[in-house]
Amino acid sequence: MRDSLQHDVRFLVHLLREGYDRKAWHGPNLKGALRGLTVEQASWRPAPGRHNIWEIAVHAAYWKYAVRRRITGEKRGSFPIKGSNWFKRPMVITRESWREDLALLDSTHRSLLDVVSRIHPAVLDRRPRNSTVTTRMIIAGIAAHDIYHAGQIQLLKRLMEQ
Numbered sequence: 001m002r003d004s005l006q007h008d009v010r011f012l013v014h015l016l017r018e019g020y021d022r023k024a025w026h027g028p029n030l031k032g033a034l035r036g037l038t039v040e041q042a043s044w045r046p047a048p049g050r051h052n053i054w055e056i057a058v059h060a061a062y063w064k065y066a067v068r069r070r071i072t073g074e075k076r077g078s079f080p081i082k083g084s085n086w087f088k089r090p091m092v093i094t095r096e097s098w099r100e101d102l103a104l105l106d107s108t109h110r111s112l113l114d115v116v117s118r119i120h121p122a123v124l125d126r127r128p129r130n131s132t133v134t135t136r137m138i139i140a141g142i143a144a145h146d147i148y149h150a151g152q153i154q155l156l157k158r159l160m161e162q
Contacts, residue, residue: 006121012139013117019146020109030060030146033153034105039098043090046159053156054089056149058101062087064108067142068115070128071135080104112142 018024021031042054124136
């Protein structure tokens with residue numbers, strides 16, 4: 001049984017990597033969808049009041065942080081950008097600020113991977129405090145979240161071409 005659960009941890013780590021930065025059968029992952037975008041492309045809005053790619057990237061970083069926090073039981077408040085969920089971007093349109101937000105996404109992903117790779121397998125089927133689903137479902141969900149937003153970004157890139 002322990003080997004099976006340890007296999008489950010490895011599988012969840014695989015899902016996280018495939019959704020973010022490893023080759024995937026489904027097409028571009030989140031990092032691949034963001035690769036090569038200019039600051040102008042990242043800040044383009046399909047319509048007033050709609051999210052841009054930049055905001056999607058920071059939103060993904062925030063939820064990786066939130067999932068890690070939920071799994072570990074950390075207190076809120078350590079995300080480097082004030083607010084939660086959606087963050088108005090860009091505040092200042094520069095290549096440097098775009099690179100900083102992409103670096104934030106990378107670092108929150110690495111931090112989440114670190115926590116998941118070291119998680120005790122018995123925790124997978126427990127619900128974290130204040131959660132309605134198990135840790136296993138939360139981890140699978142954040143991997144799906146990356147894939148969902150990768151597809152959304154691909155659509156926005158197509159819309160820009162019109």
